[in-house]
Amino acid sequence: MANKNHQEQLRNYAQAVVKVGLNLRVGQRLIITNAAARGVPPAARPLVYEIAKAAYAAGARYVEVIWGDEEMLRIRLQNAPADSFGEYPKFHISAVMDMIKNGDALLSISANDPDVFAGLDAERVGALQKSHLQNNQEIGIQVSRNAVNWCVVAAASPAWAAKIFPDLKPDEAEEKLWRAIFETTRATQPDSVAAWMEHIQNLGKRGKYMQAKKYTALHYKAPGTDFTLGLPQGHRWVSARMPAENGVDFTANMPTEEIFTLPDRHRAEGTVTATFPLSYGGNLIEGFIVTFENGRIVKVTAKKNEAILQKLIDTDEGSTRLGEVALVPASSPIAQRGHLFYNTLFDENASCHIAIGRAYRFTLTGGEELNDEEFIAAGGNVSLNHVDFMIGSPQMDIDGIQEDGSREPVMRQGEWAFEV
Amino acid sequence: MLTKYADVVVKVGLNLRNDQRLSIRGIIEDAPFIRKVTESAYKAGARYVDVLWADEPSARIRLEHADFETLTEVPEWTLSRFEEYYKRGDAELAISSSNPDLLNGIDPERIAISRKARLEKLVEPLRKYENVSNWCVVATATPSWAKKVFPNLPVEEAQARLWEAIFNVCRIDVPDPVSAWKDHTEKLEKYKDYFNAKNYSALQYKAPGTDLTIGLPKNQVWNGAQESFKNGITCTVNIPTEEVFTAPHKDKADGVVTASRPLNLLGTLVEDFTVTFENGRAVKVIAKKGEDDLRKLIETDENAVRLGEAALVPNSSPISQSGIQFYNTLFDENAASHIALGSAYRSSIKGGEDMTDEEFAANGGNKSLIHTDFMIGSGKMDVDGICEDGTREPVMRDGEWAFDV
Numbered sequence: 001m002a003n004k005n006h007q008e009q010l011r012n013y014a015q016a017v018v019k020v021g022l023n024l025r026v027g028q029r030l031i032i033t034n035a036a037a038r039g040v041p042p043a044a045r046p047l048v049y050e051i052a053k054a055a056y057a058a059g060a061r062y063v064e065v066i067w068g069d070e071e072m073l074r075i076r077l078q079n080a081p082a083d084s085f086g087e088y089p090k091f092h093i094s095a096v097m098d099m100i101k102n103g104d105a106l107l108s109i110s111a112n113d114p115d116v117f118a119g120l121d122a123e124r125v126g127a128l129q130k131s132h133l134q135n136n137q138e139i140g141i142q143v144s145r146n147a148v149n150w151c152v153v154a155a156a157s158p159a160w161a162a163k164i165f166p167d168l169k170p171d172e173a174e175e176k177l178w179r180a181i182f183e184t185t186r187a188t189q190p191d192s193v194a195a196w197m198e199h200i201q202n203l204g205k206r207g208k209y210m211q212a213k214k215y216t217a218l219h220y221k222a223p224g225t226d227f228t229l230g231l232p233q234g235h236r237w238v239s240a241r242m243p244a245e246n247g248v249d250f251t252a253n254m255p256t257e258e259i260f261t262l263p264d265r266h267r268a269e270g271t272v273t274a275t276f277p278l279s280y281g282g283n284l285i286e287g288f289i290v291t292f293e294n295g296r297i298v299k300v301t302a303k304k305n306e307a308i309l310q311k312l313i314d315t316d317e318g319s320t321r322l323g324e325v326a327l328v329p330a331s332s333p334i335a336q337r338g339h340l341f342y343n344t345l346f347d348e349n350a351s352c353h354i355a356i357g358r359a360y361r362f363t364l365t366g367g368e369e370l371n372d373e374e375f376i377a378a379g380g381n382v383s384l385n386h387v388d389f390m391i392g393s394p395q396m397d398i399d400g401i402q403e404d405g406s407r408e409p410v411m412r413q414g415e416w417a418f419e420v
Numbered sequence: 421m422l423t424k425y426a427d428v429v430v431k432v433g434l435n436l437r438n439d440q441r442l443s444i445r446g447i448i449e450d451a452p453f454i455r456k457v458t459e460s461a462y463k464a465g466a467r468y469v470d471v472l473w474a475d476e477p478s479a480r481i482r483l484e485h486a487d488f489e490t491l492t493e494v495p496e497w498t499l500s501r502f503e504e505y506y507k508r509g510d511a512e513l514a515i516s517s518s519n520p521d522l523l524n525g526i527d528p529e530r531i532a533i534s535r536k537a538r539l540e541k542l543v544e545p546l547r548k549y550e551n552v553s554n555w556c557v558v559a560t561a562t563p564s565w566a567k568k569v570f571p572n573l574p575v576e577e578a579q580a581r582l583w584e585a586i587f588n589v590c591r592i593d594v595p596d597p598v599s600a601w602k603d604h605t606e607k608l609e610k611y612k613d614y615f616n617a618k619n620y621s622a623l624q625y626k627a628p629g630t631d632l633t634i635g636l637p638k639n640q641v642w643n644g645a646q647e648s649f650k651n652g653i654t655c656t657v658n659i660p661t662e663e664v665f666t667a668p669h670k671d672k673a674d675g676v677v678t679a680s681r682p683l684n685l686l687g688t689l690v691e692d693f694t695v696t697f698e699n700g701r702a703v704k705v706i707a708k709k710g711e712d713d714l715r716k717l718i719e720t721d722e723n724a725v726r727l728g729e730a731a732l733v734p735n736s737s738p739i740s741q742s743g744i745q746f747y748n749t750l751f752d753e754n755a756a757s758h759i760a761l762g763s764a765y766r767s768s769i770k771g772g773e774d775m776t777d778e779e780f781a782a783n784g785g786n787k788s789l790i791h792t793d794f795m796i797g798s799g800k801m802d803v804d805g806i807c808e809d810g811t812r813e814p815v816m817r818d819g820e821w822a823f824d825v
Binding site for chain 2 (some may be wrong): 029039042045048049052053056057059060061062063064065066067068069071072075076079080081084087089090091094095098
C-alpha cells in the first residue's frame with residue numbers, strides 16, 4: 001500500500017485540502033475531528049499526518065486532532081446503563097467552539113464504518129444519537145452560517161472499504177477505496193490545486209445560471225418520483241466556493257459536484273423514491289419512499305431499517321421537513337464509478353439529493369442575520385438534523401417553474417438541460 | 421490474558437466504584453487494551469467510559485514542523501477537559517506505553533520549550549487534583565516500545581515477548597491475580613509501616629559510583645502500593661508497583677550518585693549519567709548520552725535541581741529479576757531504588773495536602789514543574805538509615821532488605 005504513487009497522491013490530496021478546501025491562513029489554528037465517531041478514526045492517520053505537515057508549512061499556529069474509536073461507541077451501546085446516554089465529553093464541543101470564536105479552521109475527516117451499529121438495539125442507538133445531536137447543536141449553527149472556513153473530507157478505512165468492495169481482499173479493497181478518493185478529489189492530477197480552481201469555476205457558472213432564473217419551484221419526475229418542491233424568495237444557489245464570516249473563501253466538501261440551495265419548508269408535494277441506500281448513524285436505510293404534503297413528511301416506507309428512518313423523522317418538528325435541495329448530473333465523476341460509497345460525502349455527489357432537517361443559513365440571502373422565527377417565516381427550516389438522501393438517476397427529469405407558472409427544463413435524463 | 425489484565429486494572433488499580441465515570445488517557449496503539457478495560461469497567465458498573473486519545477507521530481510532526489514561537493501554545497480546553505473529569509470525581513486511567521525514541525533527533529531546545537509550556541499551563545494547574553479521585557497508571561506492549569526493548573526480534577515477536585513480561589511482572593499470569601495483588605500490597609504496607617515507625621533523619625546510599633546522603637523531613641510519610649483519595653476510594657495507583665517512598669528534605673542531599681539504568685525522558689534517552697549534589701542541589705551532571713536533554717530538564721525551573729522523592733525497591737523485585745531493561749519509568753522504577761528530581765508528593769509530608777506552598781517548603785517539601793524519577797539501585801547497593809541521634813541501621817545490603825517485617 002505504501003508505494004511511491006500512493007504517498008505522492010496522499011500529499012497532493014493533503015495539499016488540496018489545506019490550500020483549497022480550508023484555504024488555511026498564516027497564524028490560523030486548525031482542529032481536525034469527526035463528530036459522529038467522537039473523533040477521527042485511527043485509519044485516517046496517514047492522511048492526518050500529511051495534512052498536519054501541509055498546515056504547518058502553510059503557517060498554521062497549532063494543529064489539534066481529536067481522535068476517536070468507533071468500536072468504543074459499539075462497546076458503550078452494548079454495555080452502558082440505559083440512562084447514561086446523555087453523558088458526553090464536553091471538551092469535544094468546547095474545543096471546537098473555542099476555535100470558532102477565535103476565527104480558526106475546522107476539518108472533519110470521515111472514515112466511518114457504515115455498519116458500525118448494525119444489529120444493535122434501535123432504542124439505545126437512537127438515545128445516543130439524540131444526545132449527540134443536542135450536544136452538537138451550537139456547532140451546527142455556527143457551521144451553518146459559515147462562521148469560519150471549514151471542510152469535510154474522507155480517508156479510507158478497512159471497514160468502510162470492505163463494505164464497498166466485499167469481494168476483494170482487505171488490502172486491495174482499501175487501496176481501491178484510496179484510489180477512488182484520490183481520483184474524485186483530483187489528487188491524481190499533477191497540480192491538484194489548479195485542477196480544483198478550474199472545477200470550482202465551472203460549478204460556479206451553473207450556480208449563477210440557476211440564481212438568475214429565480215425559479216419558484218422545481219418539479220421532479222422519475223420512476224417512483226413525482227414531486228414538486230418550492231423555493232423561497234431570496235434563495236441563494238451555492239456551489240464549491242463560499243466566503244466565511246472570518247473572511248476566508250473555502251470549499252466545504254471534497255469531493256463536491258453539487259449546486260444547492262434551500263427549499264421552502266412549507267412547500268413540498270408528492271412522492272420521492274430514494275435511489276441510493278442512506279447511511280445514517282451507523283445503519284443503512286434501504287429502499288425507501290417518502291411522501292410530502294404542505295412541506296411535511298406524511299408517510300415513509302423502507303425495505304430495511306424503516307424504524308431508524310422513522311426515529312430520524314421523529315427527532316423534532318424540523319426533521320419532518322426539508323432543508324436542502326441539490327442538483328448533480330448523473331454523469332458526475334462519482335456516479336461514473338458505478339458503485340455506492342455508503343458515505344454521504346461521496347454518494348450525495350453522485351446524485352441529485354434533498355436533505356431532511358436544517359437549512360444552511362447561507363443559502364438564504366441575509367439568512368445569517370435572522371433569528372429562528374424569522375428564518376422559518378422566510379421558508380428556512382430549523383432542526384437538530386441535516387440528513388441528505390439521494391433521489392437522482394439517469395431517468396430523472398427536472399423542470400424549473402417560474403413565477404408565472406411557465407416551465408423550463410433544468411435536467412433531462414439526469415443531465416443538465418442548459419448550457420453555460 | 422488481556423481480559424485478566426483489564427480486570428486487575430479495574431478492580432485493583434482503579435477499584436472502580438459502581439456508577440462512577442472513567443476517563444482513560446492512552447495512545448492509539450493502546451486501543452485493543454483500552455477496549456478490554458472499557459468492557460471490564462462497564463461490567464463493574466461504570467456509568468461512562470471516555471478516552472482522551474493521544475497520537476505520538478502527530479506530536480513529533482508538531483515539534484518538527486511548527487514554527488518555534490508557536491511551540492508554547494497550549495489551548496485552554498486541553499486543561500478544562502481534565503478538570504471536567506476531576507471536578508466530578510471521575511476515575512482516571514493513564515496508559516504509559518510511549519516510544520522511548522519518539523523524539524530522537526529533534527532539537528532539545530524545541531522539546532524543552534514545548535515541554536515547559538505544557539508543564540506550566542497543564543501539568544501544574546492539574547496538580548491540585550492529585551488526591552481528588554482514584555487514578556492508576558499502567559502500560560501496554562506497543563510495537564515501537566517492544567522493538568526498543570527487544571531490538572533483535574521481529575516486531576510481532578517483540579510485542580508478544582513484552583506482553584509476556586508485562587503479564588509476568590504485573591502478577592497477571594497467576595491463577596488468581598486479584599488475590600495475588602492483595603497479598604502483595606499487604607506486604608508492601610508492612611515495609612511502609614516499618615519506615616514510618618523508624619522516622620529516620622537521613623538515608624545513605626553506597627554503591628559503585630555512588631555515595632549519597634539524603635536528609636528526610638521530620639514530618640515524612642512513607643507511602644506504597646495503595647493510596648486513599650478524597651472521593652473515599654483506596655486503590656493501587658501503579659501497576660506494577662514494588663516501591664515504598666517518601667520525600668527527601670529539599671535542602672539536604674550531598675554526594676554523588678550514578679544512575680543504574682537509562683532514563684526515558686518523554687521520548688529521548690539519557691544514558692550512563694552521574695549527578696553531584698550539594699545542600700540539596702544538583703550542581704553537576706555528566707551523561708554519555710542525552711546530557712543536553714538532562715541539563716535542559718534541571719533548568720526547567722529553580723527547584724528542578726532538587727529532589728522530590730526517595731524510593732526503595734529490592735533488587736529481587738520481579739521487574740529486576742526479569743533482566744529486562746524496559747526504557748519505561750513505570751517499570752524501571754520498580755526494578756531499582758530511585759530518586760526523583762523535582763516536585764514532592766503532598767502526601768509524602770504529614771498534613772501536606774492542606775499546606776500552603778510556603779508551609780510545604782518550610783517542612784522540606786520541594787515544588788517544581790517537573791517530577792522525574794531516575795534509577796540508582798542495584799545488587800551492589802547498600803543503604804543505611806540514620807537516626808536522629810546519629811546512629812546507623814542497615815536498611816538494604818547488596819540491594820536487598822536488611823530487616824524483616
